[in-house]
Amino acid sequence: MLDRARRWLFPSACVACDAPGPGLCASCAPSPREAIAFAIDSVPGFALGAYDGPLRDAIVAMKHGLRDPLDAFVALLDRAQLDAPLVPLPTTRRRAAERGFDQSVTIARRVAARRGIGVQELLVKRGAPQAGRDRRERRAATGRFAVRDDAPRPRAVTLFDDVCTTGATARDAIEALRRAGVGVRRLVVLARAGGTSAAARGSIPTQ
Template identity: 60%
Template sequence: MLDALRSWVFPSACEGCDRPGPALCAACAPAVAIHFAIDGIPATALGAYEGPLRDAILAMKRGARDPLAAFAQLLDAVTIDGALVPLPTTAARAAERGFDQSIALARAVAARRSLSCLELLDKHGLPQAGRGREGRLAASGRFRLKPGVALPPAVTLLDDVCTTGATIRDAVALLRTLHVSVERITLVARSETQLQGR
């Protein structure tokens, strides 16, 4: 609500430096993408989950539209193979926020590039926030296929933040059992805890 009010009173400003313009100005946007792999699948994040990028992600989760548009634009440079599939949050969390940021971002990215955005997955169980690292690593089987969807042969998964990678591995495991090839993983940010044990 405050973000909506702010964007009405003050048209779009950078989350990092408050300069009028896009939600991440050229100076505050991450300069170099992070390329890594999760279970051998190439993954790209716009940057580390810190500083202005983190601020912009938190603003997006509060419902601000400008950061979402800025991320979609920055993701233009990232390779996507196959259909774009967002990793949804739980229905309870999405209802609490009023929207699902990964799905909203995937729709924006797909629209810019005339790709298909396939909302294949539902997530159930408790949201990860508030659970410990071990609890998150142990979480499995949290996704299920939406009823009645047609499966593509190959997909790129999209999520906002990757912390341990457990959520992504969970989705990859499900898709592999369905013979869907996960070609790439696209992320807005990677939390540096990802570096541990990798």
């Protein structure tokens, strides 16, 4: 109800070009050729594109509490292969309270509903957020995730996060899940910092 009222009072527009409609319009959204394949601790990863340009603008706007890009991200993630229950990497409670939602959890729930797959919120975030830390500090931080004691533990999952920068956050989550006996089949993110697109490498990943 609140979301419908908000959309009526404040119509959605593209955060990059201000065109009325989706929070990230088709002209500004990354094309399939901009997808990035990578790996973290032998886990294959997929990103819609590089953490740059309009995609970065939309993600930053979302991190500041704007909900407009959420539907666009969910639709774009149709490009990603999801062959196991989806497990979002949650933000801290403080960050979620500031934004009014946890972006990774919200997107994961919507993607799971759209794709008809399971979503399991297995992880709990501990410690301070990564924002504001330099590259060395991000890599050095460990133990930021715990697996919930009351949650069922599938044999394998697909991890989801909004951005992968150094990979330290994903490694922490992967390690926590592996210690709990949960395998990680793949990692899916909206954007990858410092990655090279499949088109630039001469190959395009398929589902």
